[in-house]
Amino acid sequence: MRLKLELSKVRYYKRNLDYNMGDKRMVALGALPLVFIGWKMIRASGIFAFLREAAKFAILTAIGSMKRNFLLNLKSLISRSF
Incomplete structure (x- = not known):
């Protein structure tokens, strides 16, 4: 279980890094x-x-970057709630 949690953290940080580079x-x-x-x-x-x-x-x-980040965060919150 702990390994699974650590892997999900790594994926989360990698995804955020990819978005920032984008x-x-x-x-x-x-x-x-x-x-x-x-x-x-x-x-x-x-x-x-x-x-x-x-x-x-x-x-x-x-402003465009902030809108994009807001929408991505909103999407991830919605997907986590279901």
Whole structure:
């Protein structure tokens, strides 16, 4: 019984690690277009316009990540209750 409990903990931590890595990959892929667009914005309108857009992007990405984590946690709670 104890071994089974330990194995379930290992699976839980591995799954959470996979989800976290997925979030980081999603942010990295989403940031690529921002880099290319940002370079053009810096040349056209200055560094402050670029920083403002980068801050908006960071906030939207963080909100999306929080929503995803909330839904995954809710799903796991529901599946554990049944």
